[in-house]
Amino acid sequence: MNALTPPSNTITKGSPHTPLPFPHDPIHILLVEDDEDDYILTRETIAEMQHPACSLEWASTFEAGLELFHQHRHDLYLFDFRLGIHTGIELLRLCMKTDNHAPIILLTGSGGELVAVEALRLGAADYVTKGMMSPKSLHRAIMNALEKAHLRRTLTEHQHHLEKTNQALTKQNGEIQRFYHTLAHELKTPLTAVREFTSLIYDGLAGPLTAEQREYLQNSLECIDQITNQINDLLDITRIDTGKLSIHRQLENLELLIARVVGTLNQAAQHKSITVSVSTNLNSPEVWIDKTRMAQVLTNLLSNAIKFTPPGGTIEVAACDTREIPLSVRLSVRDTGCGIAPEHLEHIFDRLYQAEEGHSRIEGGLGLGLTITREIVKLHGGSISVQSQLGQGTQFTFTIPKGKPETIDHQSTQGDQDET
Amino acid sequence: MKPKILLVEDDEKIVKALTVRLKSQGYEVVAAFDAVMATSKAMEHHPDVILLDISMPGGNGFTVAERLHDSSLTADIPIIFLTASKEPGLRERAKELGAMAFLEKPFEAQELVSFIRQALAGHTVPAF
Secondary structure, three states: OOEOOOOOOOOOEOEOOOOOOOOOOOEEEEEEOOOHHHHHHHHHHHHHOOOOOEEEEEEOOHHHHHHHHHOOOOOEEEEEOEEOOEEHHHHHHHHHOOOOOOOEEEEEOOOOHHHHHHHHHHOOOEEEEHHHOOHHHHHHHHHHHHHHHHHHHHHHHHHHHHHHHHHHHHHHHHHHHHHHHHHHHHHHHHHHHHHHHHHHHHOOEOEOOOHHHHHHHHHHHHHHHHHHHHHHHHHHHHHHHOOOOOOOOEEEEHHHHHHHHHHHHHHHHHHOOOEEEEEEEOOOOEEEEOHHHHHHHHHHHHHHHHHHOOOOOEEEEEEEEOOOOOOEEEEEEEEOOOOOOHHHHOOOOOOOHHHOOOOOOOOOOOOOHHHHHHHHHHHOOOEEEEEEEOOOEEEEEEEEEOOOHHHOOHHHHHHHHOOO | OOOEEEEEOOOHHHHHHHHHHHHHOOOEEEEEOOHHHHHHHHHHHOOOEEEEEOEEOOEEHHHHHHHHHHOOOOOOOOEEEEEOOOOOOHHHHHHHOOOOEEEEOOOOHHHHHHHHHHHHOOOOOOOO
8 A cells, every 4th residue: 555645643534523624724535546557647636736735545455445444534535436346336335334424536437427427326525537637626626525525514513413402402391391380289289278278268167257257268269269370371381382282172062161151250240240241153052172271262361351341341252153164163252441552452462571561461460361362272273363442442353163173174274283 | 878088189288178178068088198098998988989189199090090990899989080280181081081070279169069969979070
């Protein structure tokens, strides 16, 4: 084996941290060539390239070439097509299976286009026709190959980095979810005892009460339920943040569901002398929904309406079929409340909007309810909107498909289905 | 004879409060604080209804329910699951195990009492 200059051990190309090959960087090349005359010719061409510190090592057989390739010591490889009983293509095929990703240029004889195409298909960086090889063309091919290899390595490095980051984030998401679930569990357990003890006293099981005491305990119970709702909202927001909010749709009677939600909140409405009316106009009340989640949507909208409607006001809950395809149902909750200023209206579903300084409060609590409401409607393949006039009132309207998820026109729901 | 309720719950304060409530409704209450005690008390007392927490030491409510289903002595006792957890799939799992009802903590005592009455009357609870 001969070499133009002694191989330099300082060059460690092939590692993922190779710098961009600048025109004056030293290059260490291995030539696999079984013809000594051709080796000399190539050596002279390389010398004429006048590239500083360019060293050439020569392997005169297929086997020696393969062995040296495995040593990962070179920045670039030049394989001749003819290698005794073997070919450069065979060598290339073997080399591409290794973890040495340094660029390989195939040297072909004239008329070797088919070979060149095959070499490129197998992963060669380039090919050079020997008869047309000049110092300039070889130098250009070498520098291009090195730069391409560098870019590929950088890309791979970035891909690995992204994959690692993604894995870390997925793991972190899981940990956040678990933390919030544990937190919620640990908060709700004592809350259950507080609620039940308060409830026992309220129900007179610990002795007779005055009307005033009962009223205070009633307030306590309402506050406990508020805390519970806030904890549940926090959990839902965490689910939305980590892409884990999901729904389980079944065929449910929507009219009964509306009646149940209105029934639950009727007392709060009556307390403020607010009239809640329900009107439905559905061919069939059976709709494919997640009953618990849909009740949450209606409860959010209705309790907001009650909160912002002055005493003596009215709230209308309506449900009707639409003419849309897929067959859908439109639900609305309209109140005669204080309304929402136009500058807030477009942000009303944004998470934490009301927490920002200077914004008046749009809904109670943490202001997560409407964000969660919108997500649940989206998961049902629907959409929600709001119209409001200051001093006149507000109307929330949402539309969801009625049918079984898989029978609904796929395109209309696919985006939202992917989120589940 | 008073209907007997087995209350499986590891939080002593919840046990104390619910015991007062259930006794006020005319039920006899037996309490168990972990999974092992839950199974043995169910075998020993053969309650009319079991209120079963899901997270508890020594196992969980689902494994207790499976064990009770496997024994002819306890297989037919209606189970009402109680949980403070919002982990997805718990309600579905409870349903698969043939539970009568599923209540998220904190709950309204009236709702629990209503489920117990329905369970004692042999009804399946429609609000599951």
